[in-house]
Amino acid sequence: MNRKMIVIIGSTNMDMVVKANHIPVSGETILGGKFLMNPGGKGANQAVAAVRLGGNTAFISKVGSDVFGKQSVQLFNNEGIDTSGILSDNTTPSGVALITVDDIGENAIVVASGANANLTPGDVETALTKIKDPALFLLQLEIPMSAVQYAVEYASAKGIKVIVNPAPVNDFISSLFPFIDVLTPNGYEAEQLTGVKVEDSTGARHAAEILHNKGVKTIVITLGSKGAVLLHNNEFSIIPALNCKAVDTTAAGDVFNGALSVAIAEGKEMLPAVEFACRAAAISVTRMGAQSSIPNRNELILNIPVNKL
Numbered sequence: 001m002n003r004k005m006i007v008i009i010g011s012t013n014m015d016m017v018v019k020a021n022h023i024p025v026s027g028e029t030i031l032g033g034k035f036l037m038n039p040g041g042k043g044a045n046q047a048v049a050a051v052r053l054g055g056n057t058a059f060i061s062k063v064g065s066d067v068f069g070k071q072s073v074q075l076f077n078n079e080g081i082d083t084s085g086i087l088s089d090n091t092t093p094s095g096v097a098l099i100t101v102d103d104i105g106e107n108a109i110v111v112a113s114g115a116n117a118n119l120t121p122g123d124v125e126t127a128l129t130k131i132k133d134p135a136l137f138l139l140q141l142e143i144p145m146s147a148v149q150y151a152v153e154y155a156s157a158k159g160i161k162v163i164v165n166p167a168p169v170n171d172f173i174s175s176l177f178p179f180i181d182v183l184t185p186n187g188y189e190a191e192q193l194t195g196v197k198v199e200d201s202t203g204a205r206h207a208a209e210i211l212h213n214k215g216v217k218t219i220v221i222t223l224g225s226k227g228a229v230l231l232h233n234n235e236f237s238i239i240p241a242l243n244c245k246a247v248d249t250t251a252a253g254d255v256f257n258g259a260l261s262v263a264i265a266e267g268k269e270m271l272p273a274v275e276f277a278c279r280a281a282a283i284s285v286t287r288m289g290a291q292s293s294i295p296n297r298n299e300l301i302l303n304i305p306v307n308k309l
Contacts, residue, residue: 004135004265006050008258009060009124009151010043011116011142012086013095014068017250023100023108032100039072039291040097041116042140042167045251049258050138051079053280054297055265058082058134060127060151061143062119064094069115075291085127089115095142105246105285111142119143121150128154138261140165140254145172152179161264165257169193178215182264184257185211186222201238204229208236220274222256224249228278232270239274242282248293249285255294256281276300 018032047059059081063069065088072094076083095114101107124147128134137155139148139162148164149172155162156179163182166173169189177183187198190207198204198221208219208231218232227241259280263273279300287293 004056005058005131005133006055006136006138006261006265007058007060007085007128007131007134008043008047008050008138008261009143009147010046010138010140011041011095011111011113012039012044012061012063012069012072013041013097013111013114013116013142014038014072015040015097015099015250017099017101017248019101020103022102023106036292039075040251041095042142042165042254044072044076045254045291045294046138046140046165046258046261047076047081048079048291049251049255049280049294050262051081052294052296053259053262053300055258055262058085058131060085060119060124060131062087062089062115062123064088064092064115065090066093068094068096082131084130087119087123087127089118092118099250101248101250105249107248107250109250113142116143119147121146123147124151124154134160136161136163136261136265138163138165138257140167140257141170141173142168145170148173149176152176155179163257163261163264165253166193167253174214177211180216182218182220182260182270183211183216184220184222184253184260186224186253190221198223200226201229205231205236218270220260220270220277222253222281224252228256228274230270230274237271237274239271239278241278244282244286246285247287251291251293252281252285255284258294259300 259277
């Protein structure tokens with residue numbers, strides 16, 4: 001198996017999760033149920049997903065010099081992630097996320113970025129000197145865009161493949177489209193980036209074509225229970241989701257991206273790579289938590305039919 005180095009650059013948070021029968025509206029107080037505290041953050045989730053699914057994985061991030069930060073780094077080490085690129089911030093606490101999960105597995109999340117907001121281009125530059133022969137970068141947008149820009153432009157200059165999960169979405173990312181090999185928005189993010197309503201594969205196809213015309217080489221739009229769509233080499237494909245009962249969708253997108261990075265690093269073509277990612281994400285939504293829901297490689301044993309348009 002090809003073990004090319006996947007470098008994930010992004011956020012580390014401690015997730016504080018409360019189960020409730022519904023997500024409260026503004027001004028509403030409700031009594032919740034089960035409380036869980038788990039390591040999370042989009043970057044961290046994707047790094048754990050990548051290593052559990054067989055990827056040779058390094059993680060660049062910034063944490064506080066507090067118990068949450070130290071615990072997170074220890075957990076990454078236990079997973080087998082290269083943590084030489086994780087920096088400690090002595091002035092700012094680690095990031096935290098407050099998450100409410102309802103009875104059908106949907107969630108609402110508020111993030112306090114903490115040390116994640118202090119990850120600088122210089123930090124990324126320093127961290128990259130400690131990582132040998134990176135072949136693929138995977139980034140999200142829970143860190144400063146200056147750090148994202150540095151990493152994306154660095155990778156482009158070095159011939160390193162770049163995957164960007166534009167979450168949480170912002171307008172600046174569009175200026176980096178020509179440097180991005182694979183963009184992986186969900187339906188909402190695709191709509192925000194293109195102005196096209198993305199409720200089904202027809203809207204997704206239109207949005208993907210707009211993103212491609214703006215410079216992105218390959219687009220994968222995730223549609224939750226409706227699966228995912230792929231625009232690659234001018235061919236559009238629909239990859240249906242597995243039929244499963246969702247318990248918690250908190251990290252599904254992160255699992256998808258981590259799995260996708262592994263498949264691409266292993267040399268899979270884009271269509272089977274997206275199938276692989278869909279299987280991993282489907283397993284994750286049947287479990288509570290972020291990193292606690294991420295499957296191992298040997299669990300991905302199901303096949304998904306693919307329809308081409």
